Amino acid sequence: MRFSKLVLQNWRNFLRVDVDLPSRVFLVGPNAAGKSNFLDALRFLRDVAEPRGGFQQAIEKRGGVSKIRSLHARRFPNVSVGIQAELDTGLWDYKIAFKQDKLRRPVVCKEQVYCDGNIILDRPDTQDKTDPGRLSQTHLEQVNSNEQFREVAEFFTQIRYLHLVPQLIREPDRSAGRERDPFGADFLEVLARMQKEQRRTFDSRLRKVNDALRAAVPQLKELRLERDEAGRPHLRIRYEHWRPAGGWQGEDQLSDGTLRLLGLLWSLLDGTGPLLLEEPELSLHEAVVRKLPGMMWRVVRKAGRQTIISSHSSELLSDDGICSEEVLLLDPTHEDTVVRTAASDDEINALVAEGLSIGEAVLPKVTPHGLQQLLFSFKE
Numbered sequence: 172m173r174f175s176k177l178v179l180q181n182w183r184n185f186l187r188v189d190v191d192l193p194s195r196v197f198l199v200g201p202n203a204a205g206k207s208n209f210l211d212a213l214r215f216l217r218d219v220a221e222p223r224g225g226f227q228q229a230i231e232k233r234g235g236v237s238k239i240r241s242l243h244a245r246r247f248p249n250v251s252v253g254i255q256a257e258l259d260t261g262l263w264d265y266k267i268a269f270k271q272d273k274l275r276r277p278v279v280c281k282e283q284v285y286c287d288g289n290i291i292l293d294r295p296d297t298q299d300k301t302d303p304g305r306l307s308q309t310h311l312e313q314v315n316s317n318e319q320f321r322e323v324a325e326f327f328t329q330i331r332y333l334h335l336v337p338q339l340i341r342e343p344d345r346s347a348g349r350e351r352d353p354f355g356a357d358f359l360e361v362l363a364r365m366q367k368e369q370r371r372t373f374d375s376r377l378r379k380v381n382d383a384l385r386a387a388v389p390q391l392k393e394l395r396l397e398r399d400e401a402g403r404p405h406l407r408i409r410y411e412h413w414r415p416a417g418g419w420q421g422e423d424q425l426s427d428g429t430l431r432l433l434g435l436l437w438s439l440l441d442g443t444g445p446l447l448l449e450e451p452e453l454s455l456h457e458a459v460v461r462k463l464p465g466m467m468w469r470v471v472r473k474a475g476r477q478t479i480i481s482s483h484s485s486e487l488l489s490d491d492g493i494c495s496e497e498v499l500l501l502d503p504t505h506e507d508t509v510v511r512t513a514a515s516d517d518e519i520n521a522l523v524a525e526g527l528s529i530g531e532a533v534l535p536k537v538t539p540h541g542l543q544q545l546l547f548s549f550k551e
Contacts, residue, residue, distance in 0.1 A: 358434060395409075
């Protein structure tokens with residue numbers, strides 16, 4: 172199960188996007204080009220479909236329609252997100268368009284669902300026109316309304332995103348009460364719940380993570396999850412040194428790289444839905460970064476799990492297995508950000524044919540044009 176196409180209109184940086192999404196996607200572009208906002212369009216669908224979420228909450232979480240709507244938008248006031256997804260029961264299309272009313276409240280302008288080209292849902296319908304208040308919600312989020320396309324809603328809820336911030340792991344009091352936090356605020360609580368409720372699955376995943384960490388982190392021997400006297404979960408990692416039993420450390424003593432690698436490894440094993448990764452190379456040694464595309468491809472091939480990754484890293488994009496069809500270039504212009512595949516660029520294709528890695532061919536294309544002036548900004 173995976174997304175095969177994403178279509179956006181007036182979504183943040185983008186006036187118009189219409190791109191195919193293969194099983195593994197690399198988003199490449201300069202800072203502020205919209206890589207995070209591209210991923211957020213898919214997270215938005217998940218937030219709408221979540222049982223504890225919904226359309227209104229998803230909009231509020233992003234600061235309202237005015238914060239979502241592209242500043243470049245002129246003629247068309249609506250914001251829309253549309254996808255095509257290959258699911259077990261066929262090829263599904265879902266589209267939602269929305270705006271704010273005179274009281275600045277979010278309202279649905281259009282909601283459509285198709286399966287294999289056959290229309291399943293087309294709103295506004297007669298009831299919506301009779302009772303406009305119904306347009307404050309999507310049918311996607313309502314169990315009594317999404318029966319014919321519930322598979323789509325369930326697919327959206329399986330989207331996973333984790334951009335782990337190590338400081339939130341080290342200081343859990345900062346994030347007390349957060350659930351399903353995209354930055355890992357409740358990461359240890361999530362692990363602890365699985366350890367309690369799905370012990371065999373937890374133990375199996377922990378063994379795989381242990382094996383990978385031992386290969387990447389010098390002297391690391393064992394990773395555990397334990398609770399303290401107050402019932403709070405903590406990581407315990409044993410390092411091998413001159414003492415026969417080694418030494419144990421908690422999450423407050425672990426490096427940013429170790430914590431981020433742990434979160435990344437767990438994310439790859441957690442679930443079967445699309446996995447959204449933002450700059451997974453951060454804090455990691457370049458030798459480890461070079462191995463990440465191969466790890467991700469194994470997940471795609473074995474579990475059929477789609478991965479969509481944003482990155483600036485030449486090491487990450489040096490893998491020979493990455494083809495130009497898997498790379499999306501985000502190119503900011505005066506009007507918006509244009510999204511296109513690397514395969515559509517003849518110069519990139521020629522460079523790859525000559526033996527350059529996809530990273531060597533692509534990254535110069537997305538380097539800021541005025542970068543040479545950066546040093547002069549601090550001249551004496």
